[in-house]
Amino acid sequence: MNEEWKTIEHALNYLGKADRIPHRTEGESALLEEISSQSRRILDIGAGDGRLLKLLLLKCPNAYGIALDFSPVMLSTLREQFDDNNRVKVIEHDINNPLPSALGEFDVIVSSFSIHHLSHNRKFNLYTEIFNLLESGGIFCNLEHIASPTQSLHNKFFELIGMEEDTSNKLLDVETQLQWLRETGFDDVDCYWKWRELALLIGIRR
Secondary structure, three states, rough: OOOHHOOOOHHHHHHHHHOOOOOHHHHHHHHHOOOOOOOOOOEEOOOOOHHHHHHHHOOOOOOOEEEOOOOHHHHHHHHHHHHOOOEEEEOOOOOOOOOOOOOOOEEEEEEOOHHHHHHHHHHHOOOOHHHHHHHEEEEEEEEEEEEOOOOHHHHHHHHHHOOOOOOOOOOHHHOOOOOOOHHHHHHHHHEEEEEOEEEEEEEEEO
8 A cells, every 4th residue: 555645644635535425325335234233353454534343333233343554644543433442453554465364253354445555466365365364154345446447437436526536546447356356265246336436345255
């Protein structure tokens, strides 16, 4: 992930705009529909300000969550959000590097608008690492920024959301990523929700 995400200016600029992304809540709702309220261990990769993890902990009252991020601003925000919450552990980790080996197993692994900052090769390797951390029956949900099939559709997306493109984006099409998830071993792989360049990619480990 690009070093600019370690800067205060870049992270704060993103946080100031993130809540205004059109249709984001629709994607989050679609994700939450697929999560069992009986889930016990949740890993949030690139947890940002903790928005998605908070929703998941509300849906899953007996779950314990681990939030991974590497941005100093995001880590500070996460620690403030969950400072008095013994159901959450915040871990500093750059997902350009392999996931920590001591995390344990999870029945839910999620990511929200984070993995698209990685190189394509690292995306594929990360999907394999995620598969290996899931228990049998576990679910991986990636609410992600994906590539449009044409430049004009790409331009229209940014026009509609009223934001400039992040120079750290390394966008990839839905079809390639779904194929990678299947190759990794995931079942029931599909794009469960999509609005232009926002998509929810899900796979189950059987």
